[in-house]
Amino acid sequence: MAKIDTLKEEARKLLQDGKVKYIIGYGAGSNGWPAAPLFIKQPEDVDKLIWDPTCIHNLVRFLVDEKRRKGKEKPPDKRPVGIFVKGCDSRAIVVLLQEKFIERGDVYILGISCEKAGVVDDAKLAKKLAGKKVITIEVDDENRFVLTTAGGKIEVPVEELLAERCLECRANFPVIYDVLSGEKTKRAVDKPFGSVEKIESLPVEERWAFWKEQIDKCIRCYACRSACPMCYCDECVVDSIQLAVSADTTADEKAGRIKWIQRSAAPSENMIYHLVRAIHLGGRCIDCGECERVCPLDIPLRLLNKKLEKEAKELFDYEVGFDPDLPALISSFRDDDPQDFIR
Amino acid sequence: MEKTLAKKDFPQWVKKLTSWKIYLPKKDAGGRWNYAEADGEDVLETRQATLPPKTILFPQNEILLEFSKSRKGNAETLEVKEVLPPAEPTVVFGVRPCEAKAAWLLDEVFASEPRDIYYWMRRENTTLVGLACTPPPSDNCFCTSVEGSPHAEEGSDILLTDLGDKYYVRSLTAKGEALINAAKGLFEEAKPEDRKKVKAVHTESEKKIQRELKGARAVSEKLKTMFDSPFWDEEAMSCLRCGICTYICPSCHCFDINDEIIDTTPLRGKRVRTWDTCQFPDFTMHSSGHNPRPDKASRLRQRLLHKFQYFVQVYDKFMCVGCGRCITMCPVGIDIIKVLEKVRDHGA
Amino acid sequence: MAEEFEPRIVAFLCKWCSSAGSDLAGVSRMEYPPNVVPIQVMCSGSVSPLYIFSAFNKGADGVLVSGCHPGDCHYIKGNYYARRRLNLVKQLLEYIGLEPERFQMSWISAAEGTKYTQVIKDFVKELKPLGPQSKLRRTP
Ligand code: SF4
Ligand code: SF4
Ligand code: SF4
Numbered sequence: 001m002a003k004i005d006t007l008k009e010e011a012r013k014l015l016q017d018g019k020v021k022y023i024i025g026y027g028a029g030s031n032g033w034p035a036a037p038l039f040i041k042q043p044e045d046v047d048k049l050i051w052d053p054t055c056i057h058n059l060v061r062f063l064v065d066e067k068r069r070k071g072k073e074k075p076p077d078k079r080p081v082g083i084f085v086k087g088c089d090s091r092a093i094v095v096l097l098q099e100k101f102i103e104r105g106d107v108y109i110l111g112i113s114c115e116k117a118g119v120v121d122d123a124k125l126a127k128k129l130a131g132k133k134v135i136t137i138e139v140d141d142e143n144r145f146v147l148t149t150a151g152g153k154i155e156v157p158v159e160e161l162l163a164e165r166c167l168e169c170r171a172n173f174p175v176i177y178d179v180l181s182g183e184k185t186k187r188a189v190d191k192p193f194g195s196v197e198k199i200e201s202l203p204v205e206e207r208w209a210f211w212k213e214q215i216d217k218c219i220r221c222y223a224c225r226s227a228c229p230m231c232y233c234d235e236c237v238v239d240s241i242q243l244a245v246s247a248d249t250t251a252d253e254k255a256g257r258i259k260w261i262q263r264s265a266a267p268s269e270n271m272i273y274h275l276v277r278a279i280h281l282g283g284r285c286i287d288c289g290e291c292e293r294v295c296p297l298d299i300p301l302r303l304l305n306k307k308l309e310k311e312a313k314e315l316f317d318y319e320v321g322f323d324p325d326l327p328a329l330i331s332s333f334r335d336d337d338p339q340d341f342i343r
Numbered sequence: 344m345e346k347t348l349a350k351k352d353f354p355q356w357v358k359k360l361t362s363w364k365i366y367l368p369k370k371d372a373g374g375r376w377n378y379a380e381a382d383g384e385d386v387l388e389t390r391q392a393t394l395p396p397k398t399i400l401f402p403q404n405e406i407l408l409e410f411s412k413s414r415k416g417n418a419e420t421l422e423v424k425e426v427l428p429p430a431e432p433t434v435v436f437g438v439r440p441c442e443a444k445a446a447w448l449l450d451e452v453f454a455s456e457p458r459d460i461y462y463w464m465r466r467e468n469t470t471l472v473g474l475a476c477t478p479p480p481s482d483n484c485f486c487t488s489v490e491g492s493p494h495a496e497e498g499s500d501i502l503l504t505d506l507g508d509k510y511y512v513r514s515l516t517a518k519g520e521a522l523i524n525a526a527k528g529l530f531e532e533a534k535p536e537d538r539k540k541v542k543a544v545h546t547e548s549e550k551k552i553q554r555e556l557k558g559a560r561a562v563s564e565k566l567k568t569m570f571d572s573p574f575w576d577e578e579a580m581s582c583l584r585c586g587i588c589t590y591i592c593p594s595c596h597c598f599d600i601n602d603e604i605i606d607t608t609p610l611r612g613k614r615v616r617t618w619d620t621c622q623f624p625d626f627t628m629h630s631s632g633h634n635p636r637p638d639k640a641s642r643l644r645q646r647l648l649h650k651f652q653y654f655v656q657v658y659d660k661f662m663c664v665g666c667g668r669c670i671t672m673c674p675v676g677i678d679i680i681k682v683l684e685k686v687r688d689h690g691a
Numbered sequence: 692m693a694e695e696f697e698p699r700i701v702a703f704l705c706k707w708c709s710s711a712g713s714d715l716a717g718v719s720r721m722e723y724p725p726n727v728v729p730i731q732v733m734c735s736g737s738v739s740p741l742y743i744f745s746a747f748n749k750g751a752d753g754v755l756v757s758g759c760h761p762g763d764c765h766y767i768k769g770n771y772y773a774r775r776r777l778n779l780v781k782q783l784l785e786y787i788g789l790e791p792e793r794f795q796m797s798w799i800s801a802a803e804g805t806k807y808t809q810v811i812k813d814f815v816k817e818l819k820p821l822g823p824q825s826k827l828r829r830t831p
């Protein structure tokens with residue numbers, strides 16, 4: 001397991017020299033989960049940083065907050081923000097760079113390689129622990145998770161507890177970084193789209209039944225949207241206000257605004273929300289799995305996004321989040337893009 | 344009324360209640376607990392469902408009225424029809440005492456004048472059968488810190504306590520009694536030794552509560568001084584501003600009302616009340632475009648102040664029942680106990 | 692069913708080619724089924740996926756997007772963007788279990804009145820056996 005001691009020292013130096021505004025990393029979590037996002041401003045707090053397989057969150061999402069904050073600062077503090085990223089998270093930075101949402105100088109990237117492991121899945125872990133509370137999780141030399149509980153240690157091969165996305169991960173070390181901790185060992189993945197193919201192979205009515213059952217559960221808490229680093233629109237189609245209101249906006253204009261999606265968490269409206277979310281992430285989702293992790297109803301949202309990642313690859317030979325200089329998937333085309341579906 | 348019911352007879356009781364619609368916590372295919380309709384294979388377990396039974400008393404979508412426009416010659420008429428909730432007698436079994444207590448808090452809001460008829464009809468028609476927690480179902484339970492307990496009676500019509508092979512059945516309201524009377528033959532009079540046992544079980548489960556917020560009342564006082572503190576900015580740094588903590592909370596009750604169009608030619612639609620939350624940016628958005636709660640710090644502050652300061656000032660009760668859901672389910676580990684402890688100790 | 696099911700098709704037609712093509716079919720008195728609700732857009736590239744989802748949500752049984760042939764777009768590249776984007780929309784809709792026949796795309800030039808009528812005829816024929824689209828339709 002990568003050790004972050006070197007990154008901690010780097011973080012301390014960055015803060016001491018005033019080179020970064022603050023650092024976004026992982027610290028001790030609450031009673032629900034061992035790790036949680038941590039924001040550090042003082043060099044002496046650097047020792048609160050941790051790194052273990054429960055550092056599941058994609059911190060890149062907080063760069064969206066930072067951009068908004070900077071927009072309000074007078075004058076703006078233009079120093080970069082230090083940020084800890086895993087392989088998948090680093091691809092999110094690539095997408096934000098591609099889209100010019102941020103500039104390279106806005107971030108100082110402290111990369112960590114997952115090496116041959118990755119992060120644990122909360123549901124799988126809970127099942128394994130069967131009520132026990134985990135104190136620490138580590139990866140040993142034989143690539144097993146070692147779970148320390150009050151009742152002793154439990155050892156499990158990583159594959160058993162890894163998050164689904166880790167099992168299909170094609171970037172287990174950061175693709176972009178300023179400093180890196182850990183080895184750039186590539187973990188073999190035989191079926192990067194295996195989970196999607198399973199759904200694709202179902203007959204159309206079964207596919208519908210599957211998705212309908214899942215999407216009907218949605219309570220529209222929008223945690224999936226809020227957790228996503230790419231969902232950075234100031235105004236989302238589902239929000240009840242999508243009208244730039246000025247002093248001159250009339251009541252009629254306000255009343256007549258288009259409501260694409262009704263507020264009721266009804267099956268049809270939930271479905272449209274999820275279609276929009278998925279398509280807006282087409283060629284942008286880097287499969288950090290945050291939307292699925294945060295969903296309180298366990299809706300398998302990854303499988304929606306991953307489908308479009310697969311199509312991007314298969315139809316357009318487009319790989320999401322590896323090359324910051326590549327134009328975005330849907331703002332580019334090739335003359336020979338497939339069109340056999342067009343009459 | 345105090346009775347006992349042999350555990351093996353519980354399904355019988357459920358079966359006898361033919362004129363009630365019945366819900367109880369059930370495990371779904373994915374392994375989550377939810378309040379679902381009885382299906383003939385009904386056992387009670389001390390579990391915390393993902394969504395509290397507030398979904399039954401205060402559903403996420405409530406149609407308030409329906410409207411339609413029609414045209415005869417040149418005259419246009421708009422017809423408006425009030426829609427009331429179905430007056431179905433309903434029972435919810437196995438309600439956590441904190442969840443029932445949350446209903447008792449919702450009563451303050453919706454059932455005091457002017458009474459909210461939609462809530463009230465559902466509440467009147469619903470019998471809540473609490474089940475004392477033995478043991479507390481979540482590591483994050485802290486009911487005992489907010490003037491509650493794993494065997495609290497507020498809001499319940501009946502409180503059951505698990506005594507091993509039987510339930511101790513304490514009826515608290517006329518609605519509760521009706522439920523017992525519907526299956527009279529199944530119950531026995533409670534004996535003094537049952538009562539003794541109940542006490543022991545209750546004390547035991549209180550001891551098993553793992554989390555504690557010391558000095559909750561002092562927190563309320565302290566909050567009054569912290570509205571303008573930069574503290575909230577720090578605490579909210581990691582907040583995602585999602586709706587989880589409030590939507591899953593048994594006592595959160597904010598809503599929005601919208602007219603939703605079903606058809607345009609001719610116009611037909613409905614007015615719907617839906618859950619809303621102080622955590623969403625558009626919750627406080629004025630039509631002028633001004634937003635008095637412009638950032639997540641002010642929204643986190645609102646959530647805690649509503650629960651621990653404003654509600655206490657108005658009703659002399661906490662608007663948090665200590666179920667711990669928001670702690671367990673917050674995707675970034677924002678822990679209401681820890682935040683309130685920091686408030687309490689702030690500047691000390 | 693006593694009466695035969697008549698599908699409703701929402702067709703987003705670009706102003707410069709496909710819409711002109713449909714006009715040609717009209718003024719030439721070509722016969723084609725009256726099942727289409729045409730919506731003129733400036734370019735196939737201006738059709739947001741949301742328009743398509745929304746049409747289904749509001750009760751369309753089928754949705755057609757039609758633009759100029761590749762190389763002929765009035766805005767040079769609009770239809771190339773549309774081709775990419777709407778391919779993704781098509782894949783997504785099929786993946787969630789909407790019948791693949793329900794969403795179609797075509798290239799129809801201003802001179803192709805006959806092609807327009809043919810596309811509509813075929814579309815209607817394919818939609819009929821499917822019956823009304825209720826999967827994405829607004830829950831009443
Ligand atoms: S997180 Fe889950 S419940 Fe919440 S809006 Fe997204 S899919 Fe729906
Ligand atoms: S908070 Fe108390 S009453 Fe609520 S579930 Fe936990 S132990 Fe039971
Ligand atoms: S506190 Fe947690 S659950 Fe609540 S809005 Fe913030 S991130 Fe979501």
Ligand code: SF4
Pocket residue numbers: 588591592593594595650662663664665666667668669670679
């Ligand atoms: S605020 Fe949190 S702990 Fe308190 S009642 Fe609501 S969800 Fe439960």
Ligand code: FES
Pocket residue numbers: 705706707708709733734735736757758759763764765766767769770
């Ligand atoms: S103008 Fe016809 S497709 Fe662009």
